[in-house]
Amino acid sequence: MSPVHPLDEAATARAVIDENGTLIHWNEGAHRLLGYAPEEVEGRPAAGLLAPEATGAPPGSTDYHWHGLLALRHRDGRVLTVWLLAHRLERNGDWLVVTPLDAEELRAVRSQALSALDAPLVRAVLAQSPCAMAVYDDRLRLYGVNDAMSEVIGLPEDRIRGLRISEIGDQRAGAQLEHEMADVLASGRGRDVETYTRGGGRDRPHHWLARIAPLTDTEGRVHGVCVAAHDFTEQYRARERLQLVNEASVRIGSTLDVTRTAEELADVCVPALADFVSVDLLDPPDNGGEYRAEPPTAPITLRRAAHRSVNPGSPEAVVEPGDVDVYPASSPQADSLIAGRPLVAPNADGTLEEWLNWDEVRGKRVREYGIHATMSVPIRARGRTLGVAVLSRFRRAEPFTADDILLAEEVTARAAVCIDNARRFSRERQTALALQRSLLPQSLPRTAALEAASRYLPAARAGVGGDWFDVIPLSGMRVAMVVGDVIGNGIQASATMGRLRTAVRTLADIDLAPDELLTHLDDLVVRLSAEAGAEGTTGEVGATCVYAVYDPVSRRCTLARAGHPPPVVLLPDGVPREIDVPPGPALGLGGLPFESVELDLPEGTVLALYTDGLLESRERDLDTGHRLLCRALEESSQSLEEAAHAILQALLPAGGAPDDVALLLARTHGLAASDVATWDIPADPALVAPIRKQVAEQLEVWELTGATFTAELVVSELVTNAIRYGESPIRLRLIHDDETLICEVSDSSHTAPHLRRAKTFDEGGRGLLLVAQLTQRWGSRHTPEGKTIWAELSLLGEE
Structure with a gap:
């Protein structure tokens, strides 16, 4: 009906005929034209209105519009020759037939x-x-x-x-x-x-x-x-092409993931260029090598990376994402890759029909969905063939034009660079991750001082960074804990992390105080940065670090940090809180002092050391992240493994962390006073024998008589050296757990002994050599009061 004059129906004769040829609508104008009322003709075959002498062909099933003269039978028996215009209705197979009445x-x-x-x-x-x-x-x-x-x-x-x-x-x-x-x-x-x-x-x-x-x-x-x-078709299509190219530059390559990039290419092309798009890629070469520069040879094995259709679920697809298919020489995919240029099918040589006859399943899908044109575009970047994108049309009736080919080439070229970047990133990421994991502790050592749990998670989308953690046993049952973060990511960051972790272990082995250790580590990072600059690599080397030493005998912990987040402590009867440790400068600035703090930690205290990737997020501020950390630690602190899992669940998004995360949890233990024995020793060599006797008696109390002979020899040598070369006051301390007996002799001299080889006629020089042979480890450490010489004896196998 006219939107202005709804009663103006009689000016046009209008009828609707369904796909079976039945009249389903008859208006007042048609009634005027042929005299039949709607109830007389609706539901009956339209062919019944044709006069016997009618000439001309009515619309066929493949037409979209038709017009011509037809002889029609009037209700009163007359024959009217009428010009009719028919259109196929888009929503179904019905036809609208009209003719104007009384136009003049x-x-x-x-x-x-x-x-x-x-x-x-x-x-x-x-x-x-x-x-x-x-x-x-x-x-x-x-x-x-x-x-x-x-x-x-x-x-x-x-x-x-x-x-x-x-x-x-x-x-x-x-x-x-x-x-x-x-x-x-x-x-x-x-x-x-x-x-x-x-x-x-x-x-x-x-x-x-x-x-x-x-x-x-x-x-x-x-x-x-x-x-x-x-x-303005040409202007519109030019605008569409520019818009599609711009959309491709924005949408393709949003991540460094090969599969996601392939999906973005398919998403951009459907429905703007095609009704169905598939993206197939060559598998990466073995051992992480480069793709060959020369074109591949048929048959070509490709893996489906992504596909997209205007139909939900992509029913036209024969291969599912992740599956492999082999394309013979007669296929558009193989021909396009071998030729190194886009190919449109069907073409003059008829290879499409040959391929579809060979591949019955694909041929059936082509016929079922009416795919009438395909365009295969090689995906090439930096002179290497990575795969092929195939664009198909079945809903759009027009074939691919030269402009469509140029546009598909432009979009695919952009996607190819992104896919290659993603592939290179994935390869470097896997290499860096393998290096990172090989440099991190494979397991944490068991010590009498504490139990520990750890987690390391690489960044979900960025390159692997240089986060690390470590637990290092020290002399006197003490243990060091360290967590660090190298600035940057990739293989270079992982290699720098390995060097710093080795340096920390070396410096910890000589028992440096936390602030002194960070000072030496800072010097190392400065040298590494200078070397990097001399080698012409980009960026300076930098890192942050927190280092803590816990003594289970005194139950005291000393901490220092270099630009790193402060640890969190949970006392047995308290709530989680940050430890107030002077922040210190980041490693690599050089010449700036570090300060340490010392605090008492009751047995059962939990320490949480972590890198900044755990708390930093675009969705929340640091204070909120810190509260989530403390809450998760408090609610699950009975089990360190469960606490580590809960902390990561509470703080990290479902898609993974945006930055590397290292987390180290430790619960402190204390040695009982009965497991430690201490003697103050006068500087008199004649008292060495009584001291040996007291040691033997103490070992008998501890039921460690199997270690008495060795312990007497070691104590005799260390005490004699302290009396002869050290300075008063001199103190002997024995510490033991189930596996180790430690003998320590301290004096106020800062001169440390060293192992040397005695000559044949030398009267001395064999004592420390004997100690080294009888114990599993020995060494010395400096203290504010002087030095301590220590030796460890294994109790495993002793009665």
Whole structure:
């Protein structure tokens, strides 16, 4: 119905015929034309209205529009030869059949304003104008068209005069334009409308800019509308191409993941370029090598990385993502990769048919979904072939054009660089991750001082960083804990981490205090940075670190940090809190002091050392992250393994951490006073024998008599050296657990002994050599009061 005059139905005879040829709609105009009421013909075959002598063919099943003369049978028996226009409705297989009634009579009674259009000069101007123009009256029925519009519509003016625009062509586009024309007719204000439709005189749909203007008389009254149609298909397609290229540059390569990048390529191309797109890639060469520069040879094995369709679920796909398929020489994929350029099929050589006959499953899908054109585009980057993208059309009727090929090449080239970058990143990431994991502790040592649990998680999307952790046993049952973070990522960061971890272990082995150890480590990082600059590598070397030493005898812990997040401590009867440790400068600045703090830790205290990747997040601030850490630690501190899992669950997003994360949890233990024995020794060599006897008696109390002989020899040598070469006061201390007996002799001299080889006639120099042979470890450490010489004896196997 006309949106302006709903009762203006009798001006057009309109009928709808379903795909089986049955009349399903019959309007008042059709009743006027042939005399049949709707109830007499609806539901009956439309062929029954044809006169026996009818000539001309009605529309076929493959047509989209049809027009011609048909002899129709009137209800009173007369035969009427009528010009009919038929359109296939887009939503189904039905046909709309129309013909105008009384067009000339309607035209004759129209207003003077429209009649002026019939003036010879005006008609000449309209006829010769290159712009397609049509005039519609105040009932939105066609009044007249010029030659250009008649060519666009593909129908002569005298046949379609009196029809509405929705009855002349594409139903969807016509209904849209008719609604806009009604608004212009009512408001008197013109407007521009873009539409996409196939004109009767065009072989494919075009993009049109319809300029709709009101036709008014001298008094401003609106008597109709004028529609000027401008074909801007080329401009529209150029704009679309630019928009697609811009969209590809934004959307493709958002991550450094090969599969996701392939999915983004398919997403960009559907439906802008094709109805179905598949992306198949060559498997990476063995041992992480480079792809070959020369084209591959058929048959070619490709792995499906991604596909996308206008149909949900991509039912056209024969291969699922992750699966491998082999493409023979007759396939578009193989031919395109071998040729090194895009290929469109079907083509003159008929290889597509040969391939589809060979691949029955794929041939069946092509026929089932009506795929009529494919374009295979090689995915190449840096002179290497990575795979192929195949674009197929079945919903879009038009074939691929030269512009489509250029556009597909441009988009695929952008995606190829991103895929290659993602592949190189993945390869370097796997190498760096393997190096990182090989440099980190494979397991934490068991010590009497504490139990520990650890976690290391590489960044989900960035390169592997240089986070590390370690637990280092020290002399006197003490243990060191360290967590560090090298600035940067990749293999270089992992290698630097390995060097720093080795340096920390070496410095810890000589029992440096935490602040002194960080000072030496800072010097090392400065040298590494200088070496990196000399070698021309980019960026300076830098790191942060926190180092703690816990003594289970005194239950005291000494900590220092270099630009690192402060540890969190949970006392047995308290709540988690940060330890107030002076922050110190990051390693690599050089020349700046570090400070340490010392605090008492009751047995059962939990320490949490971590890198900044655990707390940092774009979704929350550091204070919120710290509260989540403390809450997770408090709620699950009974088990360190469960606590480590809970902390990561609470703080890290589901997709993984944006930065590397290292976490070290430790629960302190204390040695009982009964496991430690201490003697103050006067500087008298004659007292060495009584001291040995006291040691033997203590070992008997501890039920360690199997170690008495060795312990007496070691104590005798260490005490004698302290009396002879050291300074008072001198102190002997024995410490033991289930596996180790430790003998320590301390004095106030800062001169440390060293192992040397005694000559044949030397009277001394064999004592420390004897100690080294009898014990599993020995050494010395400096203290604020002097030095301590220590030796460890294994109790495993002793009775």
